[in-house]
Amino acid sequence: MNTLQWSGLLLLAVIAGAVVPFQSAINANLSRGLGHPLWATLASLLVSLLVLLPIIIALRLPLPSLAFFSKAPLWMWAGGVFGVCFVALAVMLLPKLGASGFVVLALTGQVMASMVLDHFGLFGLVEREVTLPRLAGALLVVAGVVLIQMSAVPGKSLVAPG
Template sequence: MPLVLLIVFAVFAGAAVPFQGGANAALGRALGHPLWATLASLAVSVLCIVPILMALRVPLPTLGGLAGQPKWIWIGGIAGAVYVTSAILLMPKLGAASFMIAVIAGQVVAALLIDWIGGVGLASRPIDGSRLVGTVLVLIGAVVVQWPALSR
């Protein structure tokens, strides 16, 4: 698949995220607690994935493949729960744009460090000038978007 198409898909996936945060915040209010909304949201995710697995006839995983794996392979589930709960709690207070730019800034900084050290099973990639400048620009953008609230 061409790189441009992969980037377009990633942009669309990113565009879904603020809708997720806003919807989950409303769900949290309706259910009376943000953690119930987190659980409900993740349950809906499971309900969406299971029929796709069945339709594609994806074989059941072999649990033996987990033996000897590093403990960090489970961090994705923890990160998902932290993100969903954070969005439920923070998006109503910050607004969608302010919350998302802060999240994106955190993602870019963490991704740069993960690439640099070769973390979570990825190949190491050096921090070159363009990657550093791009990260700094994202951080500057985060400050600019937050500026009205910061200057109060």
């Protein structure tokens, strides 16, 4: 893979992360309008389905093999459960923690879980050992999360008022 392709992938990953606070903030407002976070979660996932189906049809993707459905281990279907969990928790927590508070705490969980997934090569991932530099990088991200959260809490500023 050349540098331009690699850069494109990195940019797409940044965009994937950038949509999270927008999605969460919009869904939090939807929750207030619909009266409960779970209704907003359902609405969000239904809109996702309505957006995705025409794309699948436009790309003329072949139907998946029915044999796969019976052979696939149960854990392969957990992605949908995790999706509901993330969207519902985002809807509930973002109004209380703020966009930056929610995202940095969610990022902390993502970094920690990712390190475990990589280290053990879980779910078919390539094993990437937790080395000292990787651990230091993860700790720096978590330290950044702490700094962002502390500065967002009234009365807990790290800088003395001037």
